[in-house]
Amino acid sequence: MDFVFELIVSALIVFGGLFALVGSFGLLKLPDLLTRLHAPTKATTLGVGGALGASMVYFAAFEGSLTIHEVLITAFLFLTAPISAHFIAKAHLHEHAELREDLPPTGRPQGWSTFDGLPVADEDDEAGDDKRAAHH
Amino acid sequence: MIHYALMFGFTAVSLALLFNLIRLVRGPSLMDRVLAVDTMVINAIALIILFGIQQRTTIVFEAALLFAMFGFISTVAYCRFILRGDVIE
Numbered sequence: 001m002d003f004v005f006e007l008i009v010s011a012l013i014v015f016g017g018l019f020a021l022v023g024s025f026g027l028l029k030l031p032d033l034l035t036r037l038h039a040p041t042k043a044t045t046l047g048v049g050g051a052l053g054a055s056m057v058y059f060a061a062f063e064g065s066l067t068i069h070e071v072l073i074t075a076f077l078f079l080t081a082p083i084s085a086h087f088i089a090k091a092h093l094h095e096h097a098e099l100r101e102d103l104p105p106t107g108r109p110q111g112w113s114t115f116d117g118l119p120v121a122d123e124d125d126e127a128g129d130d131k132r133a134a135h136h
Numbered sequence: 137m138i139h140y141a142l143m144f145g146f147t148a149v150s151l152a153l154l155f156n157l158i159r160l161v162r163g164p165s166l167m168d169r170v171l172a173v174d175t176m177v178i179n180a181i182a183l184i185i186l187f188g189i190q191q192r193t194t195i196v197f198e199a200a201l202l203f204a205m206f207g208f209i210s211t212v213a214y215c216r217f218i219l220r221g222d223v224i225e
Contacts, residue, residue, distance in 0.1 A: 009138055013186065014144055014145065016145065017148030020149050021151055021152050024179065027171070040174065040175035058189050059194060065194065073197070080204070088167055095218065
């Protein structure tokens, strides 16, 4: 039975190391930031998830102490990786104005929310109507 | 067998950290450097966890959790500073 657990832990460590390596290699190799963003946020997060799974199986099987710290770290990383990627992409679009011209039309009165802000035009129109009504 | 897997894991994660360092130095834009540091934090967490398995101690998990939190908060704060010109409005 020990052999099976050793096999699982070793496989998870190798899996995690490979995915961390692939993610960082993608970060180094891909051509521009918006494609480069894919590698670390997906592959590296999966890699650290593999290492944390290995740690959980190891301490449960060989040290006899089941800890939930790993679950906590894994959940936190898997929740926060998309948020930080989203923020980085938004800041990149904010810095490069020429990328806005490639965007397709939204098909709505307001444009893309990253550039145009919240749609508050309706409220302004209502306020204008009220003013006009008061004037008449 | 775990020993050899750990050696492989340490080598892979250290190589990944080296790649991130190259991107941090070379990165053409500011956001590239932010992304490189964010990835470095995640790889450092993996390294800490592997070190915990090697030393058979669970005391390093707090360090890993703190790294995860501060890495996320610093990335978001920097991006927010770029987007809004201020961290807390």
